[in-house]
Amino acid sequence: MSDEIELTHTSHIVLGLLSMAGEATPYDLKQMVSATVGHFWSLPHSQLYAEPARLARAGYVTETRETEGRRRKLYSLTTRGRQAHESWLGVLTPEPYMLRDLALLKLFFGADAHQLAEVQLETHRQKLAEYETLMEQTAAYSSAGPRLALDLGTRHERQTVEFWEEHASQPKMAPASRSPNTSRGS
Amino acid sequence: MSDEIELTHTSHIVLGLLSMAGEATPYDLKQMVSATVGHFWSLPHSQLYAEPARLARAGYVTETRETEGRRRKLYSLTTRGRQAHESWLGVLTPEPYMLRDLALLKLFFGADAHQLAEVQLETHRQKLAEYETLMEQTAAYSSAGPRLALDLGTRHERQTVEFWEEHASQPKMAPASRSPNTSRGS
DNA sequence: GCCTCAATAGTCCGAAACATACCATCCGAT
DNA sequence: ATCGGATGGTATGTTTCGGACTATTGAGGC
Numbered sequence A, B: 001m002s003d004e005i006e007l008t009h010t011s012h013i014v015l016g017l018l019s020m021a022g023e024a025t026p027y028d029l030k031q032m033v034s035a036t037v038g039h040f041w042s043l044p045h046s047q048l049y050a051e052p053a054r055l056a057r058a059g060y061v062t063e064t065r066e067t068e069g070r071r072r073k074l075y076s077l078t079t080r081g082r083q084a085h086e087s088w089l090g091v092l093t094p095e096p097y098m099l100r101d102l103a104l105l106k107l108f109f110g111a112d113a114h115q116l117a118e119v120q121l122e123t124h125r126q127k128l129a130e131y132e133t134l135m136e137q138t139a140a141y142s143s144a145g146p147r148l149a150l151d152l153g154t155r156h157e158r159q160t161v162e163f164w165e166e167h168a169s170q171p172k173m174a175p176a177s178r179s180p181n182t183s184r185g186s
Numbered sequence C: 001g002c003c004t005c006a007a008t009a010g011t012c013c014g015a016a017a018c019a020t021a022c023c024a025t026c027c028g029a030t
Numbered sequence D: 001a002t003c004g005g006a007t008g009g010t011a012t013g014t015t016t017c018g019g020a021c022t023a024t025t026g027a028g029g030c
Helices: A009-021 A026-035 A047-057 A079-090 A102-108 A113-141 A144-168 B009-021 B026-035 B047-057 B079-090 B102-108 B113-141 B144-168
Strands: A061-065 A073-077 A098-100 B061-065 B073-077 B098-100
Touching (some): A009 A073, A009 A079, A026 A073, A102 A113, A144 B102, A144 B144, B009 B079, B026 B073, B047 B061, B073 B079, B102 B113
Antiparallel strands (some): A061 A073, A098 B098
């Protein structure tokens, strides 16, 4: 412990997840991410091996190994880590948010909206469906934070779908019934 | 020219801007970014010096210098660059988008929504106002792409503001008649 | 008992992006 | 004359990205 490091976004995700899980291996973190924040904040799984190690060096988490089997590394928050997490939660952030949407970028640069819409609709409808499923699952037992976040996410998706719907079906030749054969096979 | 590189998001932004401007210095690009795509896709200005150079090495843009004054570097698309840009525009991307919103992250991890809302409202209202101003300015003369992108951006902001409004003024005492002041006037 | 396949679990690395600090020049107003 | 602000640019250490690559484990078929 004791290299001074600065806590990055990734750090706070790891700290946050550990505070929820109590104790976790990087692989657990990976699962958690993809089930939760990964929906809107993606990161490569390699980070989830590198970052806890970094946090351990700086004394925010402890690293122990299983004594048997794969001898996986188990991480959990130290007092310092818990404090860091909590004070992060308490700090108000006017921080700008980033919406990195390739489709939006292409739209801006003049791509054909109708064409874009086709793919975007599929993507976002699927995501919306996922969210709605999640919503049902978590409605009862989950704590407030995740539910609120999911709520905002769902609204975003719903709106995005609406937007693209408006641009989907009337490119220039408006009339006939397009058979919307968006079969959802994987 | 002729190192093979792969075109990143940053590359495509630079190519796109150059295709709009015809010719530009990194500083020009910097201005353009902050006036346009920078609203939703931020990047450090140093990239706008590094990236064109990289693209020049690979033959996507030409680099010339002013012969007088500051002898700034001027970039413009080569045929290859223009092609790359256009084919990028044409490719359909189911690519997932990322919403990197610290506030959302904190919300997820259990931060106090009421408190968060305060700051978020300020930020997003301001952004919304910006967008609405931009909207008026660009309504007439601007081409379709930017207008559509702006439209989507504006809706996002509007919705985000709505969301935080719901969490701003009634922290835990729920009951009374909420005046649903979600006026949708532009 | 052996094999295979999927899920689990982890390492590694080059390239890109990030954030910021720093430097230099020009020009108009005091 | 000089000061400050806009202009214009470089440099650098850290983080992130993205994916390739390698094991191990356990369940089910044969």
